[in-house]
Amino acid sequence: MNILIMDINPLANPKGSKLVCEICQLPAFVQCKHCKLTYYCSLEHQKADWIGIHEKICDKLAFLRQATPFLPSKEERDKRQSQVQSMKIDLIEMSRTLAQKMLFEGKHELSVPAAMQSLRYSIEVYGVATIELVPSYLVLGEACVGLGKLTEAEDYLAKAQWTVLKTTDCPRAIKSKLNRNLGLLYAAKGDFQESLVNFADDIYHASEEFGTDSIRTSGGYFHMANVFFRQGKMEVADSLYRQVVNIWHDHLSDIIRKKVPSEEEAAKSRSRMIGPVKGLFEDISSGLDAAQDAEAIQILSSIYDIREHQISRQAQDLTRTCHAMAMLYFVLGEIKKAKEFGRKAIVASDQVKDDDLSKSLVEFMKLCERQGPSS
Amino acid sequence: MATATHISKVSSTGSNLSNYANAKPKPASNIRLEPIKFKRHRHDRQAAEKSATLRSELPILRKQDIAKFRNSYKHNLCLDMLTEGYHLSFCELINLIRQQHERREAAGPESFLWTKPVLPDQPEKLDMMKVYLTRAEAASRIGNYSEEYQARYDLAQVFKDNPDDQWLADHVFSTCLEVAMKDSSDGGKMQSEGHCNVGLCLQKRGNFREAAKHFEAYHKHAQNHKQEWRMSNGTSFFIDSCIKLYHIYTIIGAEQTRSGELEERDASLETLKQALEMAKNSQDKKLEGEASYNLGMAYQRINELDTALSHLFNFYESCQGDSNSEGVGRACDSIAKIYARQGNKEKSVEFLKRFVELTEKTGLEKEYCLACHNLGNVCNSVGNYDEATEYFSKAYNISRALGDPESTNVNRVQYGIAMAHRMMGKFANHIVVGGKTCISRLAEWKSVRTDEFSKPIPDTVPGAAHHVVLPPPPASKEKEGDEEGIEESTEPSLDMKIDEEDEGSAVEGS
Numbered sequence A: 001m002n003i004l005i006m007d008i009n010p011l012a013n014p015k016g017s018k019l020v021c022e023i024c025q026l027p028a029f030v031q032c033k034h035c036k037l038t039y040y041c042s043l044e045h046q047k048a049d050w051i052g053i054h055e056k057i058c059d060k061l062a063f064l065r066q067a068t069p070f071l072p073s074k075e076e077r078d079k080r081q082s083q084v085q086s087m088k089i090d091l092i093e094m095s096r097t098l099a100q101k102m103l104f105e106g107k108h109e110l111s112v113p114a115a116m117q118s119l120r121y122s123i124e125v126y127g128v129a130t131i132e133l134v135p136s137y138l139v140l141g142e143a144c145v146g147l148g149k150l151t152e153a154e155d156y157l158a159k160a161q162w163t164v165l166k167t168t169d170c171p172r173a174i175k176s177k178l179n180r181n182l183g184l185l186y187a188a189k190g191d192f193q194e195s196l197v198n199f200a201d202d203i204y205h206a207s208e209e210f211g212t213d214s215i216r217t218s219g220g221y222f223h224m225a226n227v228f229f230r231q232g233k234m235e236v237a238d239s240l241y242r243q244v245v246n247i248w249h250d251h252l253s254d255i256i257r258k259k260v261p262s263e264e265e266a267a268k269s270r271s272r273m274i275g276p277v278k279g280l281f282e283d284i285s286s287g288l289d290a291a292q293d294a295e296a297i298q299i300l301s302s303i304y305d306i307r308e309h310q311i312s313r314q315a316q317d318l319t320r321t322c323h324a325m326a327m328l329y330f331v332l333g334e335i336k337k338a339k340e341f342g343r344k345a346i347v348a349s350d351q352v353k354d355d356d357l358s359k360s361l362v363e364f365m366k367l368c369e370r371q372g373p374s375s
Numbered sequence B: 001m002a003t004a005t006h007i008s009k010v011s012s013t014g015s016n017l018s019n020y021a022n023a024k025p026k027p028a029s030n031i032r033l034e035p036i037k038f039k040r041h042r043h044d045r046q047a048a049e050k051s052a053t054l055r056s057e058l059p060i061l062r063k064q065d066i067a068k069f070r071n072s073y074k075h076n077l078c079l080d081m082l083t084e085g086y087h088l089s090f091c092e093l094i095n096l097i098r099q100q101h102e103r104r105e106a107a108g109p110e111s112f113l114w115t116k117p118v119l120p121d122q123p124e125k126l127d128m129m130k131v132y133l134t135r136a137e138a139a140s141r142i143g144n145y146s147e148e149y150q151a152r153y154d155l156a157q158v159f160k161d162n163p164d165d166q167w168l169a170d171h172v173f174s175t176c177l178e179v180a181m182k183d184s185s186d187g188g189k190m191q192s193e194g195h196c197n198v199g200l201c202l203q204k205r206g207n208f209r210e211a212a213k214h215f216e217a218y219h220k221h222a223q224n225h226k227q228e229w230r231m232s233n234g235t236s237f238f239i240d241s242c243i244k245l246y247h248i249y250t251i252i253g254a255e256q257t258r259s260g261e262l263e264e265r266d267a268s269l270e271t272l273k274q275a276l277e278m279a280k281n282s283q284d285k286k287l288e289g290e291a292s293y294n295l296g297m298a299y300q301r302i303n304e305l306d307t308a309l310s311h312l313f314n315f316y317e318s319c320q321g322d323s324n325s326e327g328v329g330r331a332c333d334s335i336a337k338i339y340a341r342q343g344n345k346e347k348s349v350e351f352l353k354r355f356v357e358l359t360e361k362t363g364l365e366k367e368y369c370l371a372c373h374n375l376g377n378v379c380n381s382v383g384n385y386d387e388a389t390e391y392f393s394k395a396y397n398i399s400r401a402l403g404d405p406e407s408t409n410v411n412r413v414q415y416g417i418a419m420a421h422r423m424m425g426k427f428a429n430h431i432v433v434g435g436k437t438c439i440s441r442l443a444e445w446k447s448v449r450t451d452e453f454s455k456p457i458p459d460t461v462p463g464a465a466h467h468v469v470l471p472p473p474p475a476s477k478e479k480e481g482d483e484e485g486i487e488e489s490t491e492p493s494l495d496m497k498i499d500e501e502d503e504g505s506a507v508e509g510s
Helices: A043-065 A074-104 A108-126 A131-147 A150-166 A172-189 A192-210 A215-231 A234-259 A263-272 A290-309 A315-332 A335-349 A355-374 B002-023 B042-057 B063-070 B073-083 B087-107 B123-141 B145-160 B163-182 B189-205 B208-223 B237-258 B262-281 B285-301 B305-321 B325-342 B345-362 B365-382 B385-402 B405-433 B436-448 B475-486 B492-509
Strands: A005-007 A030-032
Touching: A030 A043, A043 A074, A043 A108, A074 A108, A074 A131, A074 A290, A108 A131, A131 A150, A131 A172, A150 A172, A172 A192, A172 A215, A192 A215, A192 B063, A192 B073, A192 B087, A215 A234, A215 A290, A234 A290, A234 A315, A234 A355, A234 B087, A234 B123, A290 A315, A315 A335, A315 A355, A335 A355, B063 B073, B073 B087, B073 B123, B087 B123, B087 B163, B123 B145, B123 B163, B145 B163, B145 B189, B163 B189, B189 B208, B189 B237, B208 B237, B237 B262, B237 B285, B262 B285, B285 B305, B285 B325, B305 B325, B325 B345, B325 B365, B345 B365, B365 B385, B365 B405, B385 B405, B405 B436
Parallel strands: none
Antiparallel strands: A005 A030
8 A cells, every 4th residue: 555655745745736635624644656646645545545445446537637638629628527526426326426435344543535525526426505515515514424523514404404405395305314314413412302303304305205214214113223223212213123024125135036046047057057066046136336345234234233232132133133134144045144144044943933034044945956056 | 494594693692792792701690781871863773672572572583393393294294203112004104195195196196096195285184193003113112913903993993984984994904804813812803803894995985795704704704602702782793704795795796696697696606595595594584585585586587487486486485574564565476476487377377366465465666656656567468468457557557656667657558568469369359250330340340449359249159259359468578578587677778679560460360
């Protein structure tokens, strides 16, 4: 990593040009060796940026930050203009998803550079007070909540809220996101009542947009359950957790059912194949984006933790949670973990008298075995 | 928006003041800030005072208060539910609203559904649903299923009476059943009630087969507790289930009979038999009679006349038992028809006469008319033209009095035919005998239609004029007449045609 830096001396900069740190906007002493267009005040900031986002967008930044070449014809200029624009939008999308993913993984510190990057380019593309900035503000807000910087978080979220308020036809998805982050903020502050109201608003908007049983609504339920859990209202939290698990369980089994070829097809493809048997379903993908994957892992594993340590749990809840986890890992291609959770689910299901459930579990384990050799 | 800017103004002046206070050398904490004094006009002062009092009257708005104005009623209701943790109720409500919306969209703006109010526009209904659903959810959370069932049942009762809300009632009843399925502590009483309600809903919607399935489940549960389980009015569940099953089987049976496929028609017999069985179980004689009648008619349709007769006699007896004259009439009529088809004319006439007497006595005009008509038909077919004429004339007069054009027309034609038949014998006789008197009578009839054929013909044995030369109409015609009696109500126009042809041929024959 160190080879990627180059020292620079601020005094040696050309006159009039002020090189500032990408992260903190202070005078820069270090420069990225790769693109030579990004500057940092210190090694730490360079590292943070590199891990956070720069590694993935270095090339794009190099393209965007280079001086505009001289283009003689208007067509060429227009073409370049549109090229730059689409690249910026790409960049925004990418960095935002990345930041969101890191947030779900709990790496709040790391997500800040990516979120800042997306905010910077959003302002450049869309203008100062537009609805397109809101997702970036929200990610930043969430990161700040995660880092415990509540005042900063409030700043960002207030900006987002004001923009949403002024936009009359604001998409419901954004409203739901905003309310979820506000809820998280209030929960971090300890104001549970206010945070419940915000989560409720989040769930309402998400349900109107995606339906009550969509995975995109499940996040709201999950956070709400956490608040109830912290308030000590166990039965409410329990029932909310159950719903979250059910939503993911159904969604994941749907994915598996659609992606996995039926028995006959599998047999056909096996007979056609020569040589060692490869994994039959290499093309299995989760159908979720990176952030959703991370969200699923975060939600399901924390519910699993809670269920495992709960004394008065119902065996069925634990089984379903384990099964959902197993399916999730299966879809993500981590067969070993999938098998592990599948086994746990089977152990838990011994106490449940539900033939359908055990049958589906056994089938799932067979699937894992078939998929197994390739991994 | 106005309030927002208002507030921001207030806060900005506040901050200015504090800055000002900080700038002063004295500590600001223990000394109250004096307003800066400068001369003001009285007008200004008054205006300032007024605005101050107005502002003090304004309530301090919290976020929820603002939301109340900004959001829709439904939105606020949902928020309330969710903050209290009733997320399942919320899901149910939202999905119901969505379902209604989708159906409306599918039906389009020209449809009848479009004019109906939607759920989000009915705050009282939403409130009510919230109350009951949250109560049910709270009960379900602590595992008190009977309480949950009760809450849902109450909600369904609210919707039951309004036909616009039938779909809601259906939904709630089916969820009631789901709840009842979870709990078997009371031996299935709740389940049986749930099955009964869902069955009723399905029956109302016209889904008879499914309804029958639910009623069967209801019956099965109730069978084991014939005595203990009673409704609020004292009827036991078992009897109630039998009655409901009887009704649904009868409806299904009728449906199967109407259908074109042969298998279905065979199945209808089985269904009607089940209906009879249920009617017997219900210990209600009247229902049993009705069931026998339906079964009898079904047997008659597939030509098992003896079985049909025995069932119809059951019905006849049960009707006589509770002096249901309308039922007795119906029984007599059907029995007579079957006898007629079996060729047992005497019996047929006997029952028809009973039918006529009965209707005459009880003053059921319409049935009386029908009875006369049928009796006339039978008499006509056995060649008893005098009586046939008599009955048809009765039928004709009654139907005229009733002002029913269809039956008037039919009876008019039949009356004509019967008269023609009566005359034909004598007419033919006159031709056979010949002679001056006869010829002159014939000529007279031909020109002015004076009927003098009944007078004795001179130079012959007295009574020769009444001698019937023509045989009764052939058997095929007899059958037609019979069928016409049965299907009179369904195909009057066809009957008319047949009758007119008959009359035409009769006149031509003369």
